[in-house]
Amino acid sequence: MSDVFRRQSGPFREGDRVQLTGPKGRLNTVTLEAGGAFHTHRGVLSHDLIIGQPDASVVVSTNDIEYLAMRPLLTDFVMSMPRGAAIIYPKDAAQIIGQADIFPGAHVVEAGVGSGALSLWLLRAIGPSGKLNSFERREEFSEIAQSNVQAFLGAKPDNWSVTVGDLQEQLPASVEPGSVDRVVLDMLAPWECIEECAEALTPGGVLLCYIATVTQLSRVAEAIRSTELFTEPDSSETMVRGWHVEGLAVRPDHRMVAHTGFLMTARRLAPGSVLPELKRRASKSDFKDEDVEAWTPGALGDRNSSAKRLRKTAREAKKAADAATTDR
Numbered sequence: 001m002s003d004v005f006r007r008q009s010g011p012f013r014e015g016d017r018v019q020l021t022g023p024k025g026r027l028n029t030v031t032l033e034a035g036g037a038f039h040t041h042r043g044v045l046s047h048d049l050i051i052g053q054p055d056a057s058v059v060v061s062t063n064d065i066e067y068l069a070m071r072p073l074l075t076d077f078v079m080s081m082p083r084g085a086a087i088i089y090p091k092d093a094a095q096i097i098g099q100a101d102i103f104p105g106a107h108v109v110e111a112g113v114g115s116g117a118l119s120l121w122l123l124r125a126i127g128p129s130g131k132l133n134s135f136e137r138r139e140e141f142s143e144i145a146q147s148n149v150q151a152f153l154g155a156k157p158d159n160w161s162v163t164v165g166d167l168q169e170q171l172p173a174s175v176e177p178g179s180v181d182r183v184v185l186d187m188l189a190p191w192e193c194i195e196e197c198a199e200a201l202t203p204g205g206v207l208l209c210y211i212a213t214v215t216q217l218s219r220v221a222e223a224i225r226s227t228e229l230f231t232e233p234d235s236s237e238t239m240v241r242g243w244h245v246e247g248l249a250v251r252p253d254h255r256m257v258a259h260t261g262f263l264m265t266a267r268r269l270a271p272g273s274v275l276p277e278l279k280r281r282a283s284k285s286d287f288k289d290e291d292v293e294a295w296t297p298g299a300l301g302d303r304n305s306s307a308k309r310l311r312k313t314a315r316e317a318k319k320a321a322d323a324a325t326t327d328r
């Protein structure tokens, strides 16, 4: 296993991304190069002054302007990295790690990869002894995600695979039945993949779906129940409200990111096990054609990114990944 997970601490090294906080709190991110320089209208800051310093050091430009140099946390990185598809926000990623019980050494399957934000959190949680198999139906997104992961870690971890194609087709060909500990789905129609996920999961394994709307939440819950292969699904959403704490001015922030998505988890029953009769059974839902129409990508507001925009994002992400990659 490469040392990609060890780059997140210790003195600054060539190839590290560094966030510089300058006067008035303005942020700039640079990738350190021996002999490189950060130019502003307030003077020049040599990268050589930063390389070798401890994280969170204050460095001074040629015009005596002070900059706080810090490695971006994963949260900082995912919020500013190039995006093809919408990312999972840190507040939800943290809950996913907890609710899906992602553990060091776990074998995890993820789809779709989108921009790779959740992949980064999952890779960190499973550590070098785990395995992450990610699936993405759009090649451009898979490229952006791989560049983002490479830009953050400095290399592609060798315990991560990205397969281009639909999960429901690729999963059975990629993993042994009953061998996967956790499956995390972030896609428009997770109900299309439930049977394949059930086949891949080990008994007691966790299926977690991240879902944007209540109509999807309802449909995926019914799809999970109808297989009779899982425990009763649990659903939740997470709201995180920041607080302003300064002297006697202690109050909630005026703004917050409120709705992002819902999380639903269910556990794979052992083969042949039948879930004891539920106290409350959801009323049988018959979907009419109009209901199904309401769940189509267009009706749900899934924006179809143009190929031109995605090619541009992929080029930007690749540039950042190349800049962060060193022969270490």
Ligand SMILES: C[S@@+](CC[C@H](N)C(=O)[O-])C[C@H]1O[C@@H](n2cnc3c(N)ncnc32)[C@H](O)[C@@H]1O
Pocket: 085, 086, 087, 088, 111, 112, 113, 114, 115, 116, 117, 118, 119, 135, 136, 137, 138, 141, 165, 166, 167, 168, 186, 187, 188, 189, 193
């Ligand atoms: C919202 S994005 C995922 C974002 C990602 N979790 C992140 O944090 O960056 C949803 C992705 O799922 C992909 N997708 C949708 N259905 C899929 C399927 N059946 N198999 C594989 N990928 C799929 C889409 O192409 C899209 O890139």
